[in-house]
Amino acid sequence: xxxxxxxxxxxxxxxxxxxxxxxxxxxxxxxxxxxxxxxxxxxxxxxxxxxxxxxxxxxxxxxxxxxxxxxxxxxxxxxxxxxxxxxxxxxxxxxxxxxxxxxxxxxxxxxxxxxxxxxxxxxxxxxxxxxxxxxxxxxxxxxxxxxxxxxxxxxxxxxxxxxxxxxxxxxxxxxxxxxxxxxxxxxxxxxxxxxxxxxxxxxxxxxxxxxxxxxxxxxxxxxxxxxxxxxxxx
Amino acid sequence: xxxxxxxxxxxxxxxxxxxxxxxxxxxxxxxxxxxxxxxxxxxxxxxxxxxxxxxxxxxxxxxxxxxxxxxxxxxxxxxxxxxxxxxxxxxxxxxxxxxxxxxxxxxxxxxxxxxxxxxxxxxxxxxxxxxxxxxxxxxxxxxxxxxxxxxxxxxxxxxxxxxxxxxxxxxxxxxxxxxxxxxxxxxxxxxxxxxxxxxxxxxxxxxxxxxxxxxxxxxxxxxxxxxxxxxxxx
DNA sequence: GTCGTTTTCTGGTCGTACCAGAATAATGAT
DNA sequence: ATCATTATTCTGGTACGACCAGAAAACGAC
Numbered sequence: 001x002x003x004x005x006x007x008x009x010x011x012x013x014x015x016x017x018x019x020x021x022x023x024x025x026x027x028x029x030x031x032x033x034x035x036x037x038x039x040x041x042x043x044x045x046x047x048x049x050x051x052x053x054x055x056x057x058x059x060x061x062x063x064x065x066x067x068x069x070x071x072x073x074x075x076x077x078x079x080x081x082x083x084x085x086x087x088x089x090x091x092x093x094x095x096x097x098x099x100x101x102x103x104x105x106x107x108x109x110x111x112x113x114x115x116x117x118x119x120x121x122x123x124x125x126x127x128x129x130x131x132x133x134x135x136x137x138x139x140x141x142x143x144x145x146x147x148x149x150x151x152x153x154x155x156x157x158x159x160x161x162x163x164x165x166x167x168x169x170x171x172x173x174x175x176x177x178x179x180x181x182x183x184x185x186x187x188x189x190x191x192x193x194x195x196x197x198x199x200x201x202x203x204x205x206x207x208x209x210x211x212x213x214x215x216x217x218x219x220x221x222x223x224x225x226x227x228x229x230x231x232x233x234x
Numbered sequence: 235x236x237x238x239x240x241x242x243x244x245x246x247x248x249x250x251x252x253x254x255x256x257x258x259x260x261x262x263x264x265x266x267x268x269x270x271x272x273x274x275x276x277x278x279x280x281x282x283x284x285x286x287x288x289x290x291x292x293x294x295x296x297x298x299x300x301x302x303x304x305x306x307x308x309x310x311x312x313x314x315x316x317x318x319x320x321x322x323x324x325x326x327x328x329x330x331x332x333x334x335x336x337x338x339x340x341x342x343x344x345x346x347x348x349x350x351x352x353x354x355x356x357x358x359x360x361x362x363x364x365x366x367x368x369x370x371x372x373x374x375x376x377x378x379x380x381x382x383x384x385x386x387x388x389x390x391x392x393x394x395x396x397x398x399x400x401x402x403x404x405x406x407x408x409x410x411x412x413x414x415x416x417x418x419x420x421x422x423x424x425x426x427x428x429x430x431x432x433x434x435x436x437x438x439x440x441x442x443x444x445x446x447x448x449x450x451x452x453x454x455x456x457x458x459x460x461x462x463x464x465x466x467x468x
Numbered sequence: 469g470t471c472g473t474t475t476t477c478t479g480g481t482c483g484t485a486c487c488a489g490a491a492t493a494a495t496g497a498t
Numbered sequence: 499a500t501c502a503t504t505a506t507t508c509t510g511g512t513a514c515g516a517c518c519a520g521a522a523a524a525c526g527a528c
Binding site: 244280281283284301303304 | 480481482483484488489490491
């Protein structure tokens, strides 16, 4: 039995979480003006330092718009949000995503994996394949769902790195929390052997430099997951 | 003659920029331990408030790792970076990107646009098309390069929104600075009429619900840009 | 009512101080 | 001298209170 490392969230994190909840639940309407930082601090019984830093971060996440010396306003995160916003939304729903969002992630993954695989195959070396295979092997031995999921993610990330497209790994990183979440649920549903098997077969196709088969396989796997996603969505 | 709205960057922004420069130039090596916040503040003659907030933001961007009560360390942004990191790297090079990165962006756009178009076509309404057409019309009248670029971006963003995939618009937003930058250069090279024309034809194909033609056109346009990118790259 | 002035409001920044965990130095028993 | 224990230092997290300067609102003279 392993224990997860515990760490109490900082005040700033608590503050951010609280504000996100207020905004995402609609209790703070879009466009609404927030009370002055001083009032928020007083009412929440925290220092203005925390409020100021927290608001600044929420602005970067697309939830707020700061107009210096005029006030802070709730932004339309659906229009101005970025990927980080989505992670926050997901965390707000205690790790749950709507079916539409799961579908969106998986559709996107088909497109991105396709790009990664097709870019990689023409230039892949034995060395590269050995690296990829390493992650697959580790997956076989992994104990916890989290471990398997992280290894599957690492495999994907490595694939993106090796593809030569400098943006792909960055996008995958932005997605990390999201994908890990999905993989864990996938494993709870189909077992971690299924995830291992899927990855392993993909790796085989890559080893044989068969881009078409690799893409086809991966697309099929993800499409199947989409079909079954009503079960992942709970 | 128009004047751009000026705004002096805040101290925090200056601090962040400075640190990014130090890290990206290599003067702060990866893994290196930063001086204590107090020393940085003293040496830069700013308050620790700014340093603390700035470091916090740099950590979120993947440039630093904060270990409370132990110190702050330069992270390997190439491995832990996300899309925001890339924007920072681009800004560090005063808006320039390496050819590999331009190519990466454009390759990615082919994949994403394809997904957006194919998701949109089966369900697009007259209303949607009117919205899209609106941006195209505005492009015709736009004066500055920046305006045209922003409208082209808005068109893409709207396309992503209408596609029904909830992630696409968020990704496009994460990309915003990058894409605007590329569009501006594209216009300087081929003229803003070219950008207008490209978008307009794409809109036509969408209006005729011809997904294949739309994708084909957009792919061709972007591929052409890739071929000519040695000129964008300077 | 209109225009110019003063006051208030607000986010940005500053400086100091305290907290508590981690690392290191100092201490003391064996 | 060695090693466990304790005291000190270091460091990021947080708290207060204060001032700055731009923007808005209140005010006042006409």
